[in-house]
Amino acid sequence: MKQLQQWVLGLLLVTLTAVGLITLQPRATAQDTPAPVTLESAGLTLEELGEGVYGLIASVDFPPTDPGMAICNGGIVIGSDGVLVVDPFQTEALGDLLFETVATLTDLPVKYVVNTHYHADHTGGNPAAASRQLPILGRGPIREFMLSRNSESDSNITPPEVIINGSWDLWLGERQVQIREFEGHSSGTDLVVYVLDAKVLIAGDLVFQERIPFVSDGNIRDWQATMASLIVDYPAALVLPGHGPVTDVAGLERLKTYLADLVALAEGWKAAGTPQEEAIATPVPEKYSSYLFQALYPGNLEAAYNQITLGQDDAASIQQYLATQPEAVKAL
Ligand SMILES: [Zn+2]
Secondary structure, X not given: OHHHHHHHHHHHHHHHHHOOOOOOOOOOOOOOOOOOOOOOXXXXXXXXXXXXXXXXXXXOOOOOOOOOOOOOOXXXXXXXXXXXXXXXXXXXXXXXXXXXXXXXXXXXXXXXXXXXXXXXXXXXXXXXXXXXXXXXXXXXXXXXXXXXXXXXXXXXXXXXXXXXXXXXXXXXXOEEEEEEEOOOOOOOOOEEEEEOOOOEEEEEEEEEOOEOOOOOOOOXXXXXXXXXXXXXXXXXXXXXXXXXXXXXXXXXXXXXXXXXXXXXXXXXXXXXXXXXXXXXXXOOOHHHOOOEOHHHHHHHHHHHHHHHHOOOOOHHHHHHHHHOOOHHXXXX
């Protein structure tokens, strides 16, 4: 009898719930339900770069008008037994979106997550990897930099647990992926990911395309040397930049030229004895006026003045200068 009572009660509850007369959970209103994060809402476009190699290409300008939009590009490499992903964007929600996107492309599990460098727009989504118990790989002082510098803007810092020093080869079943170190953008944490058989280079922020690069945390002359090396090492590669559309060796040449232009300006200031105030008021050259991230140009000029005009290009001086930058453009 008791069992029957419970059964009737249960049926009543199910019926009332189903017809909406009572709710067991408070109903969510439009106000407290965040809109689902989609590629569209994040401003991301999925692009196939080679067989089983994809880029998620961000479209937003900087600073972004909508904090839900991805600032950098992400990468997906599908091997024969697993997947490697690169740069899970700046928030956990966007990191989740990266993993959800992988699931639309393959049933294979993600095996590795790689951070191309420490900047928060590339690593803030790491908690999405940690919650899936995935190893996160990064280079050099990336842990120290994330824990000390990114914690000002992010209370849930999740640095890589696997630190790469030197060059690494990872295998996704049959597929070989090379990880190589280069200098120039982020004070010793830059690396690139190269998918050998598909000839796709995931370059991180060593390559910006159709955007003013962020140079205030880098060494401009080291970065110039890196561009020369990338052009020699990857002449036939399709290149996924850290920011901007997919390119190739012509895009590597463009960034090399951009840096050379910056250095030429700074050498001109040195020869002419131009005061800093005047130098950093130089307008964006016409050929770069269509680039996004225009707000970064004064910082480019200031970094060039410090490093080239004044010769203050040691790591300590660069970090001292970076610390003076406004939070919004401290690292990108
Ligand atoms: Zn960066």
